[in-house]
Amino acid sequence: MTLPQLALSSLAIGLVIGVGMSLLVVWAYRARARAEEETSTSIPQGITDVLGSMDDAACVVDASGLVLATSRAAARFGIEVGSTLENPELRQLVRGVRASGDTAMESLRITRGGLSLDPRLVSARASAIGARLVLLIVRDVTEQERLDQMRRDFVANTSHELKTPVGAVSLLAEAIESAADDPAQVRVFASRISAEANRLGQLTGRIMSLSRLQAEDGLTEVGPVSIDEVIASSIEAHVVQADSAGVELARGGDRGVWVRGDAQILIEAVGNLIANAIVYSPRGSRVGVGVRADDDVVEIAVSDQGIGIAEADRERIFERFYRADEARSRRTGGTGLGLSIVKHATQRHGGEVRLWSRPGRGSTFTIRLPQIAAPANADRDKKNKKRARKAARSAGSRVRNGETA
Known part of the structure; x- marks a missing residue:
């Protein structure tokens, strides 16, 4: 072999050895990186900042189930740094994601870390962020489920409640048609149709009232409201009902008190409480309306x-369509919406409703509202309203006596 050929052979051998060594070094570095990645428990950069800004419960879990980092909301479920996941279903979800390397989501019912016996419905999502680490996000959807169930119940209950008077009107109309030759029966059926129509109107009216209260713009006419006027209007609207039931209406307590809100909604709320009290009171008893x-x-x-x-x-x-005494409510035409309206009306005014009751002794419903100072022209407006009511009563008396108004 000549010298040039020997030199070229040496160069080729050296090049092969150099490339091989380079490949060996690269492979060694990559193997080392993989080994470090598989054994590393360090949290990737930025994950901690993301957890700190999350409203949902979230955590990073290693291969042994140890929690390395959490969001603030994670404590609601008893998930803390340095502890292990206690819930077996969450542990199973994390193990499955670590084995597959994919993302998985499940709906689970779990308790909040022993803080409550009430199970919460959660949407749990797990994602692998490394060979040993898994990001777990737990979103509490209990309230959303409750609201969805309330909507479904409301639609179902409304449909059921509307079917009763509508079906009764249809049957009574057929009865009138078959009794066309009997005027007495026609009058009886017509009276019953009128009663069912009134019941249907009352039901639809209360459904609309409740819908308005639950809408974002439920209070449209907000201003200073005199509680004296609210009580007076509510009692006047139920005097006939109380007289028919043989129940006395009594008003007491403080006067000259004002709140801010919608007068008509407050009158309806207090009126619903008075109407219920009359319905469930025995003849000869008293219904009291007090202000403090x-x-x-x-x-x-x-x-x-x-x-x-x-x-x-x-x-x-206070639930929609709930009746403690189903038979009495049906007999008196109750809709089961009155107390629900009271609750939502009070909440719309920044207040709350409280209940005290003892079987056989009676009940007391208390509406609590924020008080405001009386407006500057309160006395003048009060006098004008008194004169207007007095004139209206006088005109009504002349009409009943056969005089022209």
Whole structure:
């Protein structure tokens, strides 16, 4: 072999050895990086900042189930740094994601880290962020589920409640047609149709009232409201009902108290409490409406001496269409929406409703509202309204006596 050929051979061998060594070094570095990645428990850059800005419960979990980092909301489920995931379903979800390397999501019912026995419905999402680390996000959807269920129940209950009077009107119309030759029966059926129509109108009206209260713009006419006027209007609207039931209406407590809100909605809310108190009171008893101003709070209490409310019914008494006494409500034409309207009307005015009741002794519903100072022209407006009501009563009396108004 000549010298040039020997030199070229040496160069080729050296080049092969150099490339091989380079490849070996690259492979070694990559193997080392993979090994470090597989054994590393360090959190990737930026993950901690993301967790700190999250409203949902979230955490980073390593291969042993140890929690390395959390969001602030994670404590609601008992998830803390340095602890392990206690919930077996969450642990199973994390293990499955670590094995597959994919993202998985499940809906689970879990308790909040022993802080509550009430199970919460959560949407859990797990994603692999490395060979050993998994990001777990737990979103509490219990309230959303409750609202969805309320909507479904509202539609179902409304449909059921509307079917009763509509079906009755249809049947009575057929009865009138078949009894066309009997004027007495026609009058009876016509009277019953009128009663069912009134019931249907009352039901639809209350559904509309409740819908307005639950809308974002539920209060459209907000201003200073005299509680004296609210109580007076509510009592006047139910005097005939009380007389027919043999129940006395009594008003007491503080006067000259004002709140801010919608007068008509407050009148309807207090009127619903008075109407319920009359319905559930025995003949010869009394329904009291009292007002008490305490610091910055106004309390409107409606008390009766009726049958009271059982302990089991008190938690549900403000639900839509719920009736503690189904038979009595049907007989008196109750819609089961009155107390729900009271609750939402009070909440719309920044207040709350409280209930005291004892079976056989009666019930007291108390509306608590924020108090405001009386407007500057309150006395003049009060006198004008009194004169207007007096003139209206006088005109009504002349009409009843056969005089021309």
